[in-house]
Amino acid sequence: MNSGDLGEFELIRKAFQDGSPETHPTTSVVNGDDASVHAVPDGMELVISTDASVCDVHWPDGFPLQSAADRATCAALSDLAAMGAQACWAWVCVMSGSPDDLVELGKGVNAALARYSVELSGGDVAYSPVNALAITVGGMVPVGKAMCRNQAKEGDGVWIIGRAGFSSLGLKQWMAGMEEGYFKRYFEEVKPKLEQGVRLRELGVRCCIDVSDGLLQDASHVALASNVGMTLELSNLPGWDLLCHKVGEESAVRAAVSGGEDYALLFTAHEGMGWLHSFATQIGVCRSGSSVDIQLNGTALEALPSGYDHFA
Amino acid sequence: MNSGDLGEFELIRKAFQDGSPETHPTTSVVNGDDASVHAVPDGMELVISTDASVCDVHWPDGFPLQSAADRATCAALSDLAAMGAQACWAWVCVMSGSPDDLVELGKGVNAALARYSVELSGGDVAYSPVNALAITVGGMVPVGKAMCRNQAKEGDGVWIIGRAGFSSLGLKQWMAGMEEGYFKRYFEEVKPKLEQGVRLRELGVRCCIDVSDGLLQDASHVALASNVGMTLELSNLPGWDLLCHKVGEESAVRAAVSGGEDYALLFTAHEGMGWLHSFATQIGVCRSGSSVDIQLNGTALEALPSGYDHFA
Numbered sequence: 008m009n010s011g012d013l014g015e016f017e018l019i020r021k022a023f024q025d026g027s028p029e030t031h032p033t034t035s036v037v038n039g040d041d042a043s044v045h046a047v048p049d050g051m052e053l054v055i056s057t058d059a060s061v062c063d064v065h066w067p068d069g070f071p072l073q074s075a076a077d078r079a080t081c082a083a084l085s086d087l088a089a090m091g092a093q094a095c096w097a098w099v100c101v102m103s104g105s106p107d108d109l110v111e112l113g114k115g116v117n118a119a120l121a122r123y124s125v126e127l128s129g130g131d132v133a134y135s136p137v138n139a140l141a142i143t144v145g146g147m148v149p150v151g152k153a154m155c156r157n158q159a160k161e162g163d164g165v166w167i168i169g170r171a172g173f174s175s176l177g178l179k180q181w182m183a184g185m186e187e188g189y190f191k192r193y194f195e196e197v198k199p200k201l202e203q204g205v206r207l208r209e210l211g212v213r214c215c216i217d218v219s220d221g222l223l224q225d226a227s228h229v230a231l232a233s234n235v236g237m238t239l240e241l242s243n244l245p246g247w248d249l250l251c252h253k254v255g256e257e258s259a260v261r262a263a264v265s266g267g268e269d270y271a272l273l274f275t276a277h278e279g280m281g282w283l284h285s286f287a288t289q290i291g292v293c294r295s296g297s298s299v300d301i302q303l304n305g306t307a308l309e310a311l312p313s314g315y316d317h318f319a
Numbered sequence: 320m321n322s323g324d325l326g327e328f329e330l331i332r333k334a335f336q337d338g339s340p341e342t343h344p345t346t347s348v349v350n351g352d353d354a355s356v357h358a359v360p361d362g363m364e365l366v367i368s369t370d371a372s373v374c375d376v377h378w379p380d381g382f383p384l385q386s387a388a389d390r391a392t393c394a395a396l397s398d399l400a401a402m403g404a405q406a407c408w409a410w411v412c413v414m415s416g417s418p419d420d421l422v423e424l425g426k427g428v429n430a431a432l433a434r435y436s437v438e439l440s441g442g443d444v445a446y447s448p449v450n451a452l453a454i455t456v457g458g459m460v461p462v463g464k465a466m467c468r469n470q471a472k473e474g475d476g477v478w479i480i481g482r483a484g485f486s487s488l489g490l491k492q493w494m495a496g497m498e499e500g501y502f503k504r505y506f507e508e509v510k511p512k513l514e515q516g517v518r519l520r521e522l523g524v525r526c527c528i529d530v531s532d533g534l535l536q537d538a539s540h541v542a543l544a545s546n547v548g549m550t551l552e553l554s555n556l557p558g559w560d561l562l563c564h565k566v567g568e569e570s571a572v573r574a575a576v577s578g579g580e581d582y583a584l585l586f587t588a589h590e591g592m593g594w595l596h597s598f599a600t601q602i603g604v605c606r607s608g609s610s611v612d613i614q615l616n617g618t619a620l621e622a623l624p625s626g627y628d629h630f631a
Binding site for chain 2: 096146
C-alpha cells in the first residue's frame with residue numbers, strides 16, 4: 008500500500024512515529040494532545056525559535072525530500088546553538104500535496120532530531136500545493152546566560168566556528184548537476200553547532216549569531232544591535248585558501264561574504280580570550296562606528312553583495 | 320511606496336511591528352535575536368502547540384488576508400485553551416509570494432495576538448507561491464494541571480462550551496457569495512476560549528479538547544486516548560434548534576457532527592460537577608466501550624460523515 012491510501016492520522020503516524028527520537032525527560036504531556044507540556048527546571052530559561060523552509064526557495068525542486076527536511080531541521084536547531092541553549096524539543100508543521108512526500112519530509116525531520124536527541128513534541132500536517140516546513144525548536148539556558156546579538160563591545164575580537172561560503176557553492180554545484188562537486192556536501196548536510204554553542208556560553212561568551220544569511224548581513228545584525236563597527240579579514244576565514252584555489256578569488260569573496268546557510272557561529276570575545284583559537288578562528292575586531300568593513304589581505308573591499316532577500 | 324519596494328527586514332518590521340502586542344513580563348530576550356528567551360516561574364509548566372494554515376485549504380482564496388491570519392492565530396490559541404493554559408507567547412512563520420499579502424497577514428496575526436495579550440516572540444518570513452502561516456503558541460499551566468485527552472472516565476458527563484457546525488455552514492455561505500448569511504460571522508471570527516479553558520482547569524476539569532476537526536472526530540480522539548465510549552445527543556447542543564430551523568435537520572446533523580473549525584471546548588466532568596451548566600452544556604456521557612455513538616432525540620444515527628482529512 009502506498010501512502011496515498013492512508014488516512015490523515017495514520018499518515019502522520021507513518022511519517023513521524025517511525026524512528027522518532029525519545030521523549031525528553033522534561034516532557035509531561037507528549038505529542039498527540041492539543042499541546043505538549045514540559046518542565047523548565049529552576050535556574051533555567053526557555054529558548055524558542057521558528058524557521059520556515061519552502062521548496063524552490065530553501066531547497067531546489069528535485070532535491071531529496073528527506074535531506075531537505077533534515078537540513079531545515081538542522082537550520083532551526085542552529086538558532087539554539089547561537090543562543091548557547093541546550094536543544095530539547097521541536098514542533099513541526101509539514102505542508103505537502105502528496106502523502107508520499109509528506110512521509111519523506113517526516114523521515115528527514117525525525118532523522119535530524121534523533122541525531123541531536125531532540126524530542127518531536129508536536130506538529131501539524133496540512134495539504135499544500137508546495138512542499139514546505141515550519142520548524143519550531145525549543146531549548147534551555149541558565150537564567151541570564153543566553154548569548155545575544157547586542158553584547159559585542161568595542162575591542163572584542165570577532166570569531167567564527169565553521170565555514171563561510173561553502174554551502175552556497177555546494178548549492179550551485181548541485182543545481183549544475185555536478186556529480187563530484189567538492190562543495191556539494193556542505194549544502195547537503197547542515198551541522199548545527201549545538202555542542203560548540205553550549206561550550207562558548209559556558210566559557211563566558213556573551214554575543215553570538217549563526218551565519219544563515221551571509222557573513223556580511225549577519226555581522227551587520229550584530230554590529231547594529233550592539234552599536235559597534237567591525238572590521239573583518241576574509242583571508243583569516245577557515246578554508247579561505249582552499250576556497251580561492253577551487254573557485255578563484257572573485258567567486259570566493261562573493262560566496263564568503265553573501266553566501267548563506269553555512270550555519271557557522273559568529274561570536275565576539277574580549278581580548279583576554281585569545282586562547283579560544285584552539286577551536287575557533289579570529290577573523291576580525293569590533294571597533295567604534297557602525298559599519299562592517301570587509302578586507303582581503305588588508306585591503307578594504309567595496310560594493311560587496313549583501314545576503315539573500317526573500318522579497319528583493 | 321508600496322510594500323514591494325521594501326527590503327526583507329524593513330518588510331518584516333512593517334508587517335509585524337505596527338500594533339504589535341506588548342512584551343510579556345516573562346520575556347528576557349525579545350524578538351529580533353536568533354531566538355527569544357523566557358522565564359517559566361516556579362510551579363508552572365510550559366505548554367506549546369503549532370498549527371499550519373494554508374490558502375485554499377484553511378481559508379478560501381479571496382478571503383481577506385487579515386481575517387485569514389487572525390483566524391489562524393486564534394485557531395492556534397484555541398489549543399492552549401483546551402489545555403487550560405494561560406497564553407503568553409507566539410512564534411509565527413509567514414510564507415507569501417507578495418510583500419503586500421505578507422503585510423496583510425502580519426497585521427492579522429498582530430491583531431489577534433494583541434486582543435489576547437499574547438506577545439509576538441519571534442518569527443520568520445519566506446517567499447512562497449502560496450500564502451501560508453505556521454503559528455506556534457506557548458503558555459503556562461500549574462505543574463500537573465494541564466487538561467488532557469486521556470483523562471475521561473466512565474460515568475463522566477460530556478460537556479461543550481461553544482457551537483458545533485456553525486463555522487462550516489458559515490464557510491459554505493461565504494463560498495456561495497451570500498451577503499447576509501447568518502452563519503458567516505461564525506467562520507469569519509474565531510474566538511479561542513482561553514478564559515473558559517483556564518476557568519475549567521481551575522474548577523478541576525481534567526479532560527478537554529478543542530473541536531477543530533468536527534465533533535465526532537474530536538470526541539473520538541478523547542474516547543480513544545481515555546479508553547472509554549461516549550454517547551452524545553445532538554439535540555442538547557447549544558443552538559441546535561436554530562441550526563435545524565435555518566438549514567434543515569439533515570444539514571444540521573452533517574454540520575454538527577463533521578463540520579470543523581468551531582473551536583468549541585469539549586470536556587468531561589464527573590457527575591458531581593453538574594453545576595457547570597451555568598456556563599457549559601452537557602451533551603452526553605462517557606461509558607464503557609470504545610465507540611462514540613451519536614443520537615438525535617434518543618435515536619442512534621448511523622453512517623455519519625467523519626471530519627476533515629487533509630489527504631483523503
